[in-house]
Amino acid sequence: MFKFASCDGCQLTLLDCEDELLAIAAELDIAHFTEASSDAAPGPYDLALVEGSVSTPEHLDRIRRIRAESRHLVTIGACATAGGIQALRNYADVEEYLATVYAHPEYIATLATSTPISAHVRVDFELRGCPIDRGQLVEVITAFLAGRKPGIPNHSVCFACKRRGTVCVTVAHGTPCLGPVTHAGCGALCPTYGRGCYGCFGPAATTNLPALIPLLHRDGMSSEDTDRFLHTYNVTAFTAVESQEPVATREEGTQ
Incomplete structure (x- = not known):
């Protein structure tokens, strides 16, 4: 170590x-x-x-x-x-x-x-x-x-919330939450206690920040607040994700 x-x-x-x-x-x-x-x-x-x-x-x-x-x-x-x-x-x-x-x-x-x-x-x-x-x-x-590959899941915190039966804090209470874009591993600790995810585990493989940011604004976060929210524990990781081009969705074919 x-x-x-x-x-x-x-x-x-x-x-x-x-x-x-x-x-x-x-x-x-x-x-x-x-x-x-x-x-x-x-x-x-x-x-x-x-x-x-x-x-x-x-x-x-x-x-x-x-x-x-x-x-x-x-x-x-x-x-x-x-x-x-x-x-x-x-x-x-x-x-x-x-x-x-x-x-x-x-x-x-x-x-x-x-x-x-x-x-x-x-x-x-x-x-x-x-x-x-x-x-x-x-x-x-x-x-x-x-001599095998570690079995660490690469899905988002939202999956952990569903498995625990935790009510979505964003849907139910309008609480800003980074769970949809954050790598699972904490057991959805913060949402379980009624707080939004702070992104401690960095971006998940399914990260779609362009879709999440408008929701954060809807829930009362200014652009400055959103920047602070993302730029904490994993500032460089989330910044790298933000710089990526939006991905077209299969269903709508739009960005």
Whole structure:
């Protein structure tokens, strides 16, 4: 387990898997996990789990070394898969931020952008979430132990709401919700408690933002509010989706 620019939440998810890890502990050795132990064995590694975004010059060299030492590399969490909340700086003046926040910005070594791991090295699998779901994490580890593809669904949060029998907060209450365009994995936690989805798990494969944005406006969100709604946990991922051309529908043949 390797950490880059992040809050450590996804690493803590692994530590929360106490009961589940007992079942597979005999099949693996944790060689490097400084959140849990100061012991660190050198590579090569069969499976590297990487949390956090690339945000400093040192990160660039380090992630390349980890990739070279790892048979499989899996990124976990919004920071590692999409740059994280810190990627908001990609759309601002980093030098201005440094001068505002730090008394001596000359001591800070940083990149102008915060980027996902996949922007720099080959990644074998991406596990979404802020933080990730522990059940999905155990599934990924088990899949690589068994030499198979992880069984992580790529549908939207709306599917999870239907499975739980949760009433749609948008249809029933006019609550703005990113569930229709967000990757499932949280168990539809926010809609279950009457709140709209915040997009913690990033865009789903079926993302259709051009269709959702008018609904957000209908439910009282201004254009500025909509931008803030989308540009949080997975700012770069949703921005990439927004930049795509609208897709013609089969039924109507319109955009």
